Amino acid sequence: MYVVVAIDVYEAEQRIIDVFMNQSISEIKPVLDKVQVIRYPLVEDALGLPSIEVVNILNQLCELGSFQRKLYIRVAVCPKCSIIDPLLISISCPNCSSINVFRKVFVKHVKCGYEGLEESFSEGSCPKCGFKYSRSREFIRRTVFECSDCGKQFKTPSVVYTCKNCFTSSSISSLSFMDVYSYSISRQSFLKITLIYRIKDFLNSLGYEVKAPSYVEGVSGLKHRFDIYGFKQNNSSKLLANVYVSDKPIGEQVIMNVFAVGFDIYPLQSTIIAIPGLSESARQFSITLKANVIEALNIEQALEKLKNFINQGFKQ
Ligand SMILES: [Zn+2]
Ligand SMILES: [Zn+2]
Ligand SMILES: [Zn+2]
Secondary structure, rough: EOOOOOOOOHHHHHHHHHHHHHHHOEEEOOOEEEOOEOOHHHHHHHHHOOHHHHHHHHHHHHHHHEEEEEEEEEEEOOOOHHHHHHHEEEOOOOOOOOEEEEEEEHHHHHHOOOEEEEEOOOOOOOOOOOOOOOOOEEEEEEEEEEEEEOEEEEEEOOOEEEEOOOOOOOOOOOEEEEEEEEEEHHHHHHHHHHHHHHHHHHHHHHHOOEEEEEEOOOOOOOEEEEOOOEEOOOOEEEEEEEEEEOOOOOOOHHHHHHHHHHHOOOOOOEEEEEEEOEOOHHHHHHOOOEEEEEEEEOOOHHHHHHHHHOOOOOOO
């Protein structure tokens, strides 16, 4: 009846949070590996999955609100093969597309008004008035590009990006771009996982075996997920619980969901552990539906109340 799935997104979440905690980091940043793929090696190691799947899981966890992502870099990629190989950059003439384009630097001496190519200052002074040449505000530098074929001058040449993989050439406007993110943990997820760990230790100390998370198949055939499933080998005692942590009181939807699941897994009963507690309407609901609820303002209080709850012999 009890089925544990090898790896699901919630298990991945806990393993990634372990990475945050063990490495004492608040953000997981991408790195570019030798074959120019964006990777998150710490997470790949923790999950034993390739980079593509790791990125999928990280983004899924952002949608679920466990993690927050921040744009780290928006990289140009080949529009044809989407590979982040460094694109070869070359320039061409915006008028005739010739690649025979070169750069010229003009220098103007403000005081005497002389302007000429930088080479004309090679003696170290202004060729007109002899003033000592320096990279200062006395001299204004201007860069232009010139096409050897059509003779046109322009401020910026056309820039061509060539893919080293498929040799497709693109302009800046025809390139594709890929968003690469860094990931950080939300405060709520951190509290939730910390509480689950603490409950696990506590139940272990009372002689329970604990699976976190665990899955219970209902009468309907649906598998329901629980954050904690503690049980004693002799089957004398079972605790199924879900932990909810939010920055505002937990709403009645949670109670309704738990009630619906309760029908499906009967005669098993689950417990709701809610930080910072339930909303007024959710509380009324929980009383009407006789739901097992532990409301607490913080982790310590939740553990204290869980102790009392177990000592009083909770409903199973
Ligand atoms: Zn030209
Ligand atoms: Zn001069
Ligand atoms: Zn390409």
